[in-house]
Amino acid sequence: MVTDIVSVVSGDRGNVRGLMGEGVDPHLYKPTRNDQSMLLGADLVFFSGLKLEGRLEDTFASVRRTGKPVHAVTHKLGEPFLLHPPEFEGHFDPHVWMDITAWSQCVDVVADAMAAHDPEHADDYRRRADDYQLQLAEMDDYVRQSISTIPKKRRWLVTAHDAFGYFSRAYKIPTRSVQGISTDSEAAVDDINQLVSFITERKIAAIFVESSVNPKNITAIVEGCKQANWDVRIGGKLFSDAMGAPGSYTGTYLGMMDHNATTITRALGGTAPETGKHGKLKPQLETREAPESTIP
DSSP states (O other): OHHHHHHHHHHHGOOOOOOSSSTOTTOOOOOOHHHHHHHHHHHHEEEETTTTTTGGGHHHHHHTTOOOOOETTTTTTTTSSSSOOGGGOOOOOOOGGSSHHHHHHHEEEEEEEEHHHOGGGHHHHHHHHHHHHHHHHHHHHHHHHHTTTGGGGGGGEEEESSSOOHHHHHHHEEEEEEEESSSOOOOOOOHHHHHHHHHHTTTTEEEEEETSTTTTHHHHHHHEEEEHTTTOOOEEEEEEESSSSSSGGSSHHHHHHHHHHHHHHHHTTTOOOOOTHHHHHHHHOOOOOOOOOOOO
């Protein structure tokens, strides 16, 4: 998601490379020797921040000590906005891109850093940032309107891990998840059983897997609900900590959010076009069971 902002704002003046790609879980990502070399060779380095890239924090710090400009795109988001999950004990929920208005503020951080580094083309960076923020505002409206069409009794978002807190707050849909904010821990049997009870009691129609998280816990929940005589289905795969394939529509932040909002809305009984806001989404086949994991 950070790579996407930097690519848009830099335009043809930037050679942008991301360390993490499709399907990569940033909570578990381990930096390589090649990552260090790539960072040291860059003119500017951007990362999300708020301890999302936990195992890369030391690497970013060492690169910064060499005098290299290193920027956390979330650094201007004030504490009153940020969520404080109890399990993080003083740290903030880092998944701020799930609120499009917050991610739009991160675009300003990138544009300002590029303008400071290359003042001769500052107006170009600012213009592209402004254009992109208009697109983000339009997508924010679409997400808000789509989620609002889900009947209130059916408006529950159940996912593999707790990456949708900001989405929940911004778009008025309560969430539940098997794992907490980070995927760096195993879900307990009690957590799964409690969620099965929650789903069956409320007759929740669909739950969701995530592209960067092993779906085994969601599979266990589907089976648990079946044993409790409630047939909950997999409503689709959501993008949480990673986007889609490079070069695809869902490989962009706008496409990712379009996909998530459209998938959630349609699976839970709301109204949204099958191919999304811009008609670029591929229709999803209705899924009854969780897909097999491709994540080791």
